[in-house]
Amino acid sequence: LKHIRAGHDVIAQARTGTGKTMAFAIPLVEKLEAAKRDNEISKTPKVLVLEPTRELAKQVGDDFQSVSTKLRT
Numbered sequence: 001l002k003h004i005r006a007g008h009d010v011i012a013q014a015r016t017g018t019g020k021t022m023a024f025a026i027p028l029v030e031k032l033e034a035a036k037r038d039n040e041i042s043k044t045p046k047v048l049v050l051e052p053t054r055e056l057a058k059q060v061g062d063d064f065q066s067v068s069t070k071l072r073t
Contacts, residue, residue: 004028021063024049029068036070 003010004027014020028047035046051057061073 005031007031021060022067025060025064025067029064029071032071033068 004024010024012020012024032046049057049060051060064071064073
């Protein structure tokens with residue numbers, strides 16, 4: 001978590017169902033929402049999450065949306 005909060009790149013690998021998505025989504029959402037509160041609003045991408053398939057990308061996007069409805073994915 002400290003690496004994500006510090007803004008470092010992170011590569012993670014673990015078995016399905018271990019909570020990887022939420023492990024990085026929650027600190028990222030916290031950081032993005034704090035930036036919005038500080039009036040750093042911009043339409044440029046702030047986070048890039050790469051997934052090997054469209055279905056997994058949709059699932060991760062849905063997970064981000066479940067954490068915060070204030071962000072666009």
